[in-house]
Amino acid sequence: MRAIWSGTIGFGLVNIPVKLYSAVKDSRLDLDMLDKRDQAHIKFHRVNESTGKEVPWDKIVKGYQYNDEYIILEDEDFEAASPEKTKIITIESFVEETEIDDIYFETPYFIEPEKSGTKAYALLLKTLEQTGKAGIGRFVLRTSEHIVVIRPRDNYLLLHQLRFQEEIRTPEELTLPAARIQKKELDMAVKLVESYTTEFDISRFKDEYHAELLKIIKQKASGKKRAVKKMNVVHTKSTDLFSQLKASLGSGGKRAS
Structure with a gap:
């Protein structure tokens, strides 16, 4: 060092x-900026705005x-x-x-x-x-x-x-509408949190996006077609919040050991 x-x-x-x-x-990948037409490196110059010459x-x-x-x-x-x-x-x-x-x-x-x-x-x-x-x-x-x-x-x-x-901004400009939470919803959410609770271990968390991006780079280098994962994000509506929480508890997903 x-x-x-x-x-x-x-x-x-x-x-x-x-x-x-x-x-x-x-830990980010070192990506270079290239010209799309011939893959030449893009260089930045310190230019005098009056003369247009590099300084x-x-x-x-x-x-x-x-x-x-x-x-x-x-x-x-x-x-x-x-x-x-x-x-x-x-x-x-x-x-x-x-x-x-x-x-x-x-x-x-x-x-x-x-x-x-x-x-x-x-x-x-x-x-x-x-x-x-x-x-x-x-x-x-x-x-x-x-x-x-x-x-x-x-x-x-x-x-x-x-x-x-x-240097710290205040949250005054945020739009935070009031929401009424039912007791059964809160109780179910607490149970869900407890079922996922474990001791914090930072070593369990890896830069998976970095690894996946590097995998795509290697695939493209070997001429293979990259597989695109399909994403279908469904947002929880306020009307089915309880049922979503209940389903989460019964899904047997990631639980604390």
Whole structure:
């Protein structure tokens, strides 16, 4: 793995030199864009809209439009905005992990200590394990500030980026009409949920769509005709909700073991 950030975690007066590594990887198929006529690769160019000519990377700068004028920002400007946050993740408070709504969680990263910070890293890990707390802090990654939560996981520390509150939309624009649920419908639905209840095991869930798409690619490569699965989705009407629930219980489908 390649570190995406190196710096320090500030824990009171204790500073822990660390590196961050992405804890996730993309499992999607790498599909290229091609010209339908001759299967040539489609390339994207960085074009100057005034001259129509391509612009090399070393001539591209970042700018912010302010009062109808672009203000150019250099790398030093991004660091100068908050030099400490580009190098230090300061734990500002400790909270119960269960207090953080799942909607705020974003990208996870592994935290690895530098050799000089091994003992301090272990101390923070053990302290969070014993107290059941998680550390909340902020830092700058790739020119953007992020809220982060640092929490123990097995024998290491995990950092999760969190979304800011202003990034979360409200459900006020949703159309949520009131519906009257009969007691017998609710009781039957509860029984159905109980019959499907099991312990959560993420390893049971595989990327089946990825596997099926790869199978189609191999079939097409060998000249075979792909078999198209027929789908006939029937939506449950409010008038037959109870009968659908009852039939689901009696169908002997997937049940908890």
